[in-house]
Amino acid sequence: MTEGTFCLVLHSHLPWLAHHGAWPVGEEWLYQAWAHSYLPVVDLLERFAGEGREDVLTLGVTPVLAAQLDDPYCLRGVHDWLGDWQLRAHSAAPRLPELSAREHRASRWALEKFETRWRHGFSPILKSLVDSRTVELLGGPAAHPFQPLLDPGLRAFSLRTGLADTRLRLGSAPEGIWAPECAYAPGMEEGYAAAGVRRFLVDGPSLHGDTAAARPVGSSDVLCFGRDLEVSYRVWSPKVGYPGDPAYRDFHTYDHPSGLKPSRVTGVRVEPGDKAPYSPQDAAVVVRRDAADFVDVVVRRLRSLRERHGKPSLVVAAYDTELYGHWWHEGPAWLEAVLRALPEAGVRVTTLRGAVEAGHVGAPVEIPPSSWGAGKDWHVWNGPQVADVVDLNAGVQRELLALDLAGRTRDPVADQAVREALLALSSDWAFMVTKDSAADYARYRAKVHADRFAELAALLRPGGGRGRGRARAAELRALDGPFGHLDARGLG
Structure with a gap:
């Protein structure tokens, strides 16, 4: 590997939704993300594990989401939802036969995966992925609070509770966390150190864009990693990104009798009724093109960082897991293509832990109050x-x-x-x-x-x-x- 190091970080999170409404938000939100993101992304990781690949990506799973993915009520609920998905696919057959057949295959695959791998919850699967070093796990505070606005004692309690929850589920607590909303206030690193946290994420502007290495925070030995926005925004930004391509499946357009999604994006100003039918074959071509483009972006970014710093550097790209499959239907296929192509292009793919082991650690830094929200400050939450x-x-x-x-x-x-x-x-x-x-x-x-x-x-x-x-x-x-x-x- 000659170009440098790349870390993909996925942040898996939904608030507590069980028993709090069903549709359009509430449990429906959980079940859609489970069916369309968690099942395919975990399947991808299990296939990499079967190939013996280690340090594929860094996976954040918040304690409040883990609780739902292990909860018997939620497990019954998603099983019912998957069965209903198949029934809805069948109901569309007289009007939309191609869509019906496609959704039948997808729902049948999801049901089989759930019934053979997920019936006892997510923790046994996740433990296997962690123990095999396929992924590095990030934990977090219990119910995903905006930590800078918490009393310090409550902040510490919430973090201890979240780490203890992960330890009970998997047998060990993670060394890293996804700080909720990448929110930071000066001094929080001291609480992290006290809780045994050794690394966490901030957004790129928190480090003034200098994200080419992990950085100790203040006088502590706790490391922060900054999200490289030049690379991350290639996939998804406030305005542009791959998922908006006209060939990809449109998230917002429904066939209302069945609740299925029959259309491609077509164009940003095209009304739902005027959108063209979705073609998986056309979308697959664009997935390959966009994966190749992303690999090229990463390689060019690493080369520019090496020229600037005089040594191989680090790129961290971080996203919500729910982008892959739920919001962006083709996301899991794109993810697999990228993770397979990057090593072939000379890029070391690893986890945050692996980046530290490879020596990508820079000088200490002071971080200002910040987040990954709009404006990179706290105003979204206060x-x-x-x-x-x-x-x-x-x-x-x-x-x-x-x-x-x-x-x-x-x-x-x-x-x-x-x-x-x-x-x-x-x-x-x-x-x-x-x-x-x-x-x-x-x-x-x-x-x-x-x-x-x-x-x-x-x-x-x-x-x-x-x-x-x-x-x-x-x-x-x-x-x-x-x-x-x-x-x-x-x-x-």
């Missing part, structure tokens, strides 16, 4: 559009910290109160409001968890009603039950 959510979150934190849970005996009411507080503080709700993506649902979710927390907090106080509190906590845990190991006393 701007005027979400002032109500910010105020709600601040109130939850104040009341939670005032409970003084340390020193008590283990209490399922306190545990569920903390669980509801963590779910209320998820970064997803503010993001969805700012982006006007199911904003009403997001506000409802933040409010319902905050209300449930307040209800349980009241029952914890003297005279609140202990027996009634236990019954209510059990009722709520049946609905919101991730992180069963969570011990509220650790917050003290």
Whole structure:
């Protein structure tokens, strides 16, 4: 390998959706991502594992998503959804025979993969991929909070809870995390070091674009990796990217009687009814073209970095896993083509761990307050559009910290109160409001968890009603039950 090193990082995350609505957001969101992204991407990784390939990519799986991918209720739900997908494919046969046949094959494949590999949840599969070193796993805080806006004690508790959850599922805690929203505030590296975290992700502008090596943060030995936007945006940016090619399947256009997607993108200003039928053969040609283009982009970027720094350098490209298959139907095929072609072009493909082992570590750096959101600052999560959510979150934190849970005996009411507080503080709700993506649902979710927390907090106080509190906590845990190991006393 002569050109340099490339790391692909995939961030797998959805908020807690079980028991919170079905369609168009809610459980449907989980099942679509499961069927169209998680199944094919994991299948790709298992095939690489079967070939004996190590350090293929770095895979982030948030604890709150892992909880859903192991949850018996969600496992039954996605199995039903996959069966319904096949029935919907059959229903389209009289009107759209080619689409019906194509979707039948896809749903049959997904059902077979689920029934033979996934019926006992994701953790056994993920453990095999981690143990074989096919992937490096990144963990994270429990319910994906925007960490800079958390009280430091709550921030540390959330991270410990998330890492402990991964350890229980896989037998070991990850050394790296995907910091939710790539959000950073000065000093957070000290909390990472205390929790045993050795590396994390930031966005490229946080390092002023100098992403050619991992960098120790401040005086710590915790390393940060910066996303190379010059390369990452070739796939997907706020305005352009491969998935918008006219030949690819259009995400937004439905055949409403069946719920299937029959059209190609065709053009950005083409109305849904005027879009051309999707052709897998035409799309496959474009996948090969775009994969070759991406490899060329990576090679040219590595050569320019080597000229600048006088040594082989590093490129980190990072994306949401859900882009591959769910949002971009052809994404998994493109991913496989790229991961196979890069080594042939002289590029070392490895993980963040592998990049450190290869010596891609630079000088210490001070990082400003930042994120990977619009503007690369925090306004998506604390701007005027979400002032109500910010105020709600601040109130939850104040009341939670005032409970003084340390020193008590283990209490399922306190545990569920903390669980509801963590779910209320998820970064997803503010993001969805700012982006006007199911904003009403997001506000409802933040409010319902905050209300449930307040209800349980009241029952914890003297005279609140202990027996009634236990019954209510059990009722709520049946609905919101991730992180069963969570011990509220650790917050003290």
